Amino acid sequence: MSIFLLFLILFVLLIIGVPVAVALGVSSLVFILIEGVPSVVVLHNMVNGINSFPLIAIPFFILAGHLMNTGGITNRIFAFARALVGWLPGGLGHVNVGASVVFAGMSGAAVADAGGLGNVEIKAMKDAGYDSDFSVGITAASSTIGPIIPPSLPLVIYGVVADTSIGQLFAAGLIPGLLMAFSLMIMVSWYAKIRNYPKDERFSLSNLWFAFKRAFLPLLTPIIIVVGISTGVFTPTEAAVAAVAYALCLGAFVYRSLSIASVLRVSQETIETTASILLIVASSTIFAWILTANQIADLFAHSLLGFTDNAVLILLIMTLLVLILGCFMETIAAITILVPVLLPVAVQIGIDPVHFGIIMILNLMLGLLTPPVGMVLYVLAKVSNTPFERCVIATAPFLIPLVVVLLLLTFIPSITMWLPNLIYR
Template identity: 70%
Template sequence: MGISLLFISLFVFLLIGVPVAVSLGLASLIFIMVQGMPEMIVLHNMIGGVNSFPLIAVPCFILAGHLMNEAGITDKIFAFARACVGWLHGGLGHVNIGASVIFAGMSGAAVADAGGLGSIEIKAMRDAGYDDSFSVGVTAASSTIGPIIPPSLPLIVYGVIADASIGQLFAAGILPGLMMALSLMAMVAWYAKRNGYPKDGSFMLSRLYSTSIEAFLPLMTPVIIVGGILFGIFTPTEAAIAAVAYSMFLGMAVYKTLTWRSLLKVSIDTVETTASILMIIAASAIFAWILTANQVAQHFSDFLLGLSDNKIVLMLIITLLILFIGCFMETLAAITILVPVLLPVVVALDVSPVHFGIILILNLMLGLLTPPVGMVLYVLAKVANVPFERCVVATAPFLIPLVVVLLMLTFVPAFTLWLPSMIYLQ
């Protein structure tokens, strides 16, 4: 009865529009009061949920992404991507994806990609005569690459909760992120052939050289972050701090586009974003503690394992469950609730926590492209000034290649585990 009350109250709060963090906290508080437990348990678990050293990386990566946007570095990234792949049919669609791959190595957040690069990409595609539906669809889909290719805010949160190596998770996300990009580029090529989309000019070595010189220092950001982590120069947390220092150096000393006023604005934006993220993590911590203390994870594990002894069937059921929840719940809240429940099941199925982390995050990224939550869709509806409903319809076809990649990653673990096994030799 108590657990039923917990979930019913949570969904009621969400349905009436109460913020996710508040809904989780209130549902947990109601459960604890009904059970006659001391209310201080809520505070202890909420504080414990955010009292983690790796979480220091969260505000730092957010700040680095904001600094990159404010300094105008996204323009240089887009110009470089345009020189690299703009000569293909449907050129700006490919440029859109290529820019997202590069920016993924700086921000680690899908919404930051959609908001930062999205305005540049959609304007360029409109000016070139591309249909708004195609422009919005490819921009939304490509933004989901951000949290897969390191650095990744969701992977950091997952690593903390699952007690998994964040370095291995980062390494595991590189190949899947590139697979997502290639699958989306194949979709763009099909669209371009069907609709007669043009090339964005011819390939010019001189243009590639000049844009690469302009973008060289920004392109070093993912090299510093990812390379530093993978080669053991610094931890993910230290890499986040290095990313902030390097972003400030580029914006204030090299390009001189960052002023003290803009730095203050960026800092305030970072504090607001970080506060909302940590509130969700803190509220989810008490919710997850209740589930664990009441052996919900164990009961759910026994239930799923009792349905079938076929690993493929069970992984499909878990995938569908995550996809469903991702449509209704914010990514970080979903991670903190689902991991304690699902991790024991996948471990029992002999699935690596690192492998499961990539599957989980990609599943939840698809939720960012589907209503009713669909945060990326809301951002692009505002950026592109098109109705939300049109964004949903425009993005739907691009879910197909992403789902194909998701299934490949789910049932072929080597795609995620090969690179970590090479770098982190056992």
């Protein structure tokens, strides 16, 4: 009965718009008071939940993304993507996807991609005569590549909760991220054909070389991070610090586009964002502890395995469950709550935790494109001055290629596991 009340209070609070961290904390506290659990348990679990060395990577990756954005590097990335793929039919749609792939190696967050590149991309597409729904839809869909291609904030959280190598998770995300980009570019080509969208500009080696030179140093960021982690030069956490140092050097000394005032401003924004993330982690840790202490994971596993022992069907059920809950829950909260419940079942049917992590994160990224939570949609509604409802409708067709990629990754593990197996095993 107490467990039922726990979930009932949580979902009611979420439905009426209470912040996720508060909803998790209040529902957990009510359960603890009803069960007579010592209140010190709450503080103990909250502190332990955020007392993790890998979590230090979160503020540094956020800061690196903000510094790249503020330092004018976003425009250089967009210009390079424009010279590289702008000559294709529906050119700016392809540029949108290409820029997100590059920026993914710097920010590691879908919302940062949508807020940073989104403003530049949507304005350029509208000025070129692209339909508003297409501009918003492809910008929203391409932003989900950010948390899949390393570095990735959700993968860091998953690695901590699942006690899985973050380096292997980063390696596993590279090919799926590129596959997502390829599928979206196919969708862009289809739109370009039926709506007769133009090519952005003629292909020119001289223009490509010029754009490449301007964007060369920012393009090194993901290479430095991935190579540094895979070769053991630094850990994923230390890679985040290296990314910040590199972004500061580019903005302050190379491009001279960062001032002391702008650095202080982005530092404050980073602190605010990090505080909200860690509060969610701390609150969801209590919630996850309650589920574990009451053996909810074991009950779920027994129920699911009692229903069927078919690994494919079980994986489909878990994928559908995460997909549905991702529409209603914030990504980090969903990871910290669902992983302790679902991962043991996945391991029991022979799914690698790294493979399951990529499937789970991509599932939750689709949740960012669907109401009622849909954080990317809210950001783009503000950036593009488009009503939220229109953003939802505009983004819906672009869910099709992303769902196809999700199914491919789910049932062909080698797509995800080839690179981490090559590097680490």
